[in-house]
Amino acid sequence: MSFMDNPQWLEPARGAAAGAPVPPGRVTLLGAGPGDPDLLTVKAARVLREASLVLYDHLVGEQVLDLVPASAECIYVGKESSRHTLPQEAIIDLMCRLARSGRPLVRLKGGDCYVFGRGGEEALGLAQAGIPFEVVPGITAAQGAGACAGIPLTHRDHAGTLVLATGHLRGDNDTALDWPLLARARQTVVFYMGVATLPTICAQLMAHGMPADTPAAIVERATLPGQRCLTGTLASLPGVAATEAVQAPALVIVGGVVALQPALARGMACAG
Structure with missing residues (x-):
């Protein structure tokens, strides 16, 4: 599903007072490993089980996504050769917009975020936008x-x-x-x-x-x-x-x- 089909993803987090500034939500850049869900780190598995909003890539396996609660909202932003759901710049913009709504966000990527996963570009975009984030490494x-x-x-x-x-x-x-x-x-x-x-x-x-x-x-x-x-x-x-x-x-x-x-x-x- 495209985020354009569900505009409430960009609405302020619940509990925010009307008109009050909303502090940005924390973004977790998470490496899903090479595919086998048993190769997820303990921390990665815990973060997924607690997730409420997830942006995930093409190489993230279904068994890894099965760890995400059914109540969570998952947005596919995968890129295949010559077939990009969103260009990289648009993905970074979407991450920043979602975080500014005050909701915590998991950015789920195959392998390790910082090894040919464009995680460095996304982390830099978040840092420049003043959005707090952490990186959970994965087996590359x-x-x-x-x-x-x-x-x-x-x-x-x-x-x-x-x-x-x-x-x-x-x-x-x-x-x-x-x-x-x-x-x-x-x-x-x-x-x-x-x-x-x-x-x-x-x-x-x-x-x-x-x-x-x-x-x-x-x-x-x-x-x-x-x-x-x-x-x-x-x-x-x-x-x-x-x-x-x-x-x-x-x-x-x-x-x-x-x-x-x-x-x-x-x-x-x-x-x-």
Whole structure:
């Protein structure tokens, strides 16, 4: 439902005296984690159970939303590739308007708010508007994908550096990211939102010196039913992903740690 369909969301909080100034409500920027509701933090689960007004994103799972009381009002403001319910600036404006009505608000985002979740933009907008807020961190998708797929993001024998990068490229793909930095040896690079740009990502890493046989993986629907982990190399992974019709949400993981995935995945299956 659109907030335009329910204008009482913007009315002053109940109990406010007529004409009296209403102090802004507190906004909680809350990370819902990678999808599995069991991976919510204890604080996140408590905040959701106490929520009365929630703005939530596309990647927030239904089981997470089930924790919100039935009496709460939930507003969908999700963004998919080329399909935005509201542009980011409008979401920030809506958050400020709702908070100024005096009602506490939960801004529910997938993963962690401050890791490719635009939480920094929203927090800055609230700070500049003088609206009180707090941030409840969540497990970011890279952590969820690595743990559930059997890919340690760091390992003393393979990677002493972990880099998180966006795969949502803009403009000239040759300069959109710091490719020489990303192509360095002995590190793990995780690309968020990289399904559509996977061929470009792999080609640019190889063009900047990363060996074509570097292990690489793409993890689809990490932590959720139907999760898939497909492995290959920089040279082969785009073809594997295309053949298997990988769809978002998915993460791309590049580096020597991916070579550990078959053994660790077998061990996890035996333990389960």
